[in-house]
Amino acid sequence: GQQVMQIPQYQHVQEGEDFTTYCNSSTTLSNIQWYKQRPGGHPVFLIQLVKSGEVKKQKRLTFQFGEAKKNSSLHITATQTTDVGTYFCAGTGGSEKLVFGKGTKLTVNP
Amino acid sequence: NAGVTQTPKFQVLKTGQSMTLQCAQDMNHEYMSWYRQDPGMGLRLIHYSVGAGITDQGEVPNGYNVSRSTTEDFPLRLLSAAPSQTSVYFCAVSSGSAYEQYFGPGTRLTVT
Numbered sequence: 001g002q003q004v005m006q007i008p009q010y011q012h013v014q015e016g017e018d019f020t021t022y023c024n025s026s027t028t029l030s031n032i033q034w035y036k037q038r039p040g041g042h043p044v045f046l047i048q049l050v051k052s053g054e055v056k057k058q059k060r061l062t063f064q065f066g067e068a069k070k071n072s073s074l075h076i077t078a079t080q081t082t083d084v085g086t087y088f089c090a091g092t093g094g095s096e097k098l099v100f101g102k103g104t105k106l107t108v109n110p
Numbered sequence: 111n112a113g114v115t116q117t118p119k120f121q122v123l124k125t126g127q128s129m130t131l132q133c134a135q136d137m138n139h140e141y142m143s144w145y146r147q148d149p150g151m152g153l154r155l156i157h158y159s160v161g162a163g164i165t166d167q168g169e170v171p172n173g174y175n176v177s178r179s180t181t182e183d184f185p186l187r188l189l190s191a192a193p194s195q196t197s198v199y200f201c202a203v204s205s206g207s208a209y210e211q212y213f214g215p216g217t218r219l220t221v222t
Contacts, residue, residue, distance in 0.1 A: 001169070009150065031208050042200055042213040043153065088152060090211075096160055097168060098143070098207040102152035 002027050002093045006101030014109050019076040021104035023089035032065055032072045035088045037103070043088060046074075081108050112136055114203050116214035123191040123221045131186040131217050133201030141206045142184040146170065146197040147216075153200065159184055160206070191221045 003026040013019050023032065031050045035043040047056055049065035049072060056063045062075045072091075076083055084107060090100040117132045133142065143158035145168075155168030159178040173195060175187040188195060198218050202211040 006152070033210070035211075042216055043202075043211070044213070045210040048208075048210065090153075092207045096141070096158065096166070096207045097155055098158075098211065099155065099169065100145070100153040102150065 002091075002095075002097065002099050004089060004091055004099050004101040006089055006104055008104055009102065010105050010107075012107045012109065013079050015081060016078050019079050019083070019106055021074050021087050021089075021106075023072045023074075023091075023101050025070045025091055025093070027093045028069050029091040030069075030094050032069075032089055032091045033098070034063060034072075034074055035090065035100075036085050037088065038085045041085075046087075076106075079106070079108050081110050084108050114201060114212050114214035116199075116201050116217050118217060119215065120218050121220070123188075123219065125192060125221060127191050128187070128189050129191065131188075131199055131201075131219070133184045133186070133203075133214060134182055135184075135203045135212075136182065137203055137212065138181065139203045139205055139212075140181065141204045141209075142178065143168070143202045143207075143211075144174070144176065144184070144186045145200045145202065146195075147200060148197050156186065156199075158207070193221045195219065196221045 034046040037043045054065040060077045086103040088103045140161045144156040145153040157176040159165045201214040
């Protein structure tokens with residue numbers, strides 16, 4: 001079945017440093033979604049990418065979808081303490097199942 | 111609008127007991143799904159529904175039953191709880207798997 005792998009599992013940074021999490025799928029994805037989950041909270045949608053090679057930005061966050069539509073990345077520039085949480089990617093491979101990666105837990109040292 | 115509601119927020123069960131986790135939405139979306147979240151395992155899809163009367167299995171369906179008789183409700187049933195089902199359960203609602211998922215606040219279940 002479809003698998004979505006995410007690395008790293010944990011990332012600890014100093015405030016102001018950059019952060020990147022990577023997502024890889026075993027199959028070609030129709031689209032990829034990114035979510036953020038604050039400690040003790042529920043996942044909250046950040047963005048969706050659909051097109052091959054697509055790049056989208058949200059303030060300090062940059063999202064990329066690979067040319068082959070099998071990988072994606074989320075990059076945060078100059079992290080802040082408000083960026084703390086777990087970031088998940090999730091994708092569909094043409095079925096109605098949305099499969100999540102295991103997430104990257106980001107901690108930021110002020 | 112309440113969005114997506116889940117009840118109860120917390121539950122402790124003994125092994126072998128049964129219970130139903132409730133999920134309700136007032137967003138009029140067709141697609142509803144259940145995920146469980148365990149440390150280091152991310153969110154794993156249990157069951158999903160593309161509309162009333164239609165359900166299908168996700169990645170980890172064993173030990174769980176669902177039904178979808180209305181657009182608004184998608185209950186998750188544990189027929190005989192096991193310690194391996196200790197987890198946080200999230201219900202999600204959307205227009206479809208390829209669209210933004212709206213998650214409920216979650217139910218934290220402990221099975222002893």
